[in-house]
Amino acid sequence: MDRFEPNLRIPGPTGLPPTVREAGARQMINHRGPEFAAMLARILDGVKPFFGTTSDVAMITTAGTGGLEAAVVNTLSPGDQVLGVSIGSFGDRFAKIARTYGAEVTKIEVEWGQAADPAVVREELQRSPGTRAVLLTHNETSTGVMNPIPELAAVIREVAPGALILVDSVSGLGAVPFEMDAWGVDVVVTGSQKAWMAAPGLAMIAASDRAWTAMETATMPRVYLDLRAHRESHAAGQTPFTPAIAVVYQGRRRDPADGRRGCGSHLRPPRGVRRGITGRAHSPRLRPLRRPTPCLQDGHCRGRPRRSRLEDLQRRAQATWPGARRWPRQADRQDLPARPPRLGHPRGDPTVR
Numbered sequence: 559m560d561r562f563e564p565n566l567r568i569p570g571p572t573g574l575p576p577t578v579r580e581a582g583a584r585q586m587i588n589h590r591g592p593e594f595a596a597m598l599a600r601i602l603d604g605v606k607p608f609f610g611t612t613s614d615v616a617m618i619t620t621a622g623t624g625g626l627e628a629a630v631v632n633t634l635s636p637g638d639q640v641l642g643v644s645i646g647s648f649g650d651r652f653a654k655i656a657r658t659y660g661a662e663v664t665k666i667e668v669e670w671g672q673a674a675d676p677a678v679v680r681e682e683l684q685r686s687p688g689t690r691a692v693l694l695t696h697n698e699t700s701t702g703v704m705n706p707i708p709e710l711a712a713v714i715r716e717v718a719p720g721a722l723i724l725v726d727s728v729s730g731l732g733a734v735p736f737e738m739d740a741w742g743v744d745v746v747v748t749g750s751q752k753a754w755m756a757a758p759g760l761a762m763i764a765a766s767d768r769a770w771t772a773m774e775t776a777t778m779p780r781v782y783l784d785l786r787a788h789r790e791s792h793a794a795g796q797t798p799f800t801p802a803i804a805v806v807y808q809g810r811r812r813d814p815a816d817g818r819r820g821c822g823s824h825l826r827p828p829r830g831v832r833r834g835i836t837g838r839a840h841s842p843r844l845r846p847l848r849r850p851t852p853c854l855q856d857g858h859c860r861g862r863p864r865r866s867r868l869e870d871l872q873r874r875a876q877a878t879w880p881g882a883r884r885w886p887r888q889a890d891r892q893d894l895p896a897r898p899p900r901l902g903h904p905r906g907d908p909t910v911r
């Protein structure tokens with residue numbers, strides 16, 4: 559890496575290896591031609607093991623949030639009862655999308671820094687027997703906490719067998735194993751700029767057979783995000799609208815389907831990244847507040863470091879610390895600085911060819 563380049567220590571986008579950047583710099587091709595069709599097929603088939611599904615996956619040119627919106631509008635109807643389990647700002651966002659499109663959203667608001675408790679989800683579902691969908695965040699990037707999706711899904715399946723389980727795994731998938739089919743999850747969303755180590759611009763969304771069926775009767779409005787149109791077009795080797803071709807080149811280059819390294823070998827972050835986070839970059843005053851999630855090499859500041867120290871870190875490592883607001887719901891935590899400064903790096907390196 560060029561020493562003058564940004565040394566990103568933010569939870570996405572990830573810095574790109576030279577081969578991936580070069581792949582993105584290629585001349586455009588006809589996205590309705592055979593070369594594009596081959597790339598698309600390879601990506602869509604290649605990501606399935608990472609979702610842990612044999613169902614169809616759709617690839618949409620959009621940020622991760624567009625993928626979350628697609629999950630909601632394709633499977634739900636205005637007036638549907640939805641349980642939003644929020645453990646941080648991305649859980650709040652998922653619930654807000656559902657509410658904006660007319661769902662009746664009840665929220666479980668977990669204290670930031672904690673994972674969702676399956677027992678609490680069970681109680682809430684028992685109180686609301688008509689729940690149509692539950693929204694979960696896999697890896698909550700804003701707090702660096704990962705939810706126990708298999709346990710949560712098992713409780714939902716038991717108490718509300720008819721409810722759809724929609725999971726935001728924008729920053730989780732590709733970094734840690736996921737077994738969508740085995741866990742009974744219905745929709746999973748991920749984004750190209752996280753563990754996939756490509757530029758931002760693509761969301762990949764897997765839907766179970768149950769979710770694909772639900773799309774036939776769901777009535778929330780959708781045009782660009784209509785997953786049925788994407789699936790139909792993918793079957794013909796295309797996307798319904800002009801895709802982010804440069805990111806597709808990069809995705810193809812980082813295609814995790816390469817069997818030589820095997821599923822799981824991508825789960826460890828490159829050694830340099832690991833050392834950078836856990837070693838030199840953490841001064842005694844800047845150390846992990848808790849055990850970091852396996853998806854993010856992430857450290858929060860425990861004390862109140864000098865501003866000059868933070869500025870130095872930002873300059874050297876492009877660390878982020880999100881301004882002067884306290885974490886919502888933690889206003890009483892006097893031991894935390896305004897909001898904990900954070901050094902982070904999405905883990906994962908899906909396949910190197």
Ligand SMILES: Cc1ncc(COP(=O)(O)O)c(C=O)c1O
Pocket residue numbers: 569570621622623624648695697698699700726727728729749
């Ligand atoms: C867990 C999670 N969900 C959703 C998003 C939103 O993704 P985007 O910024 O690409 O819309 C992010 C982005 O950091 C995220 O980490």
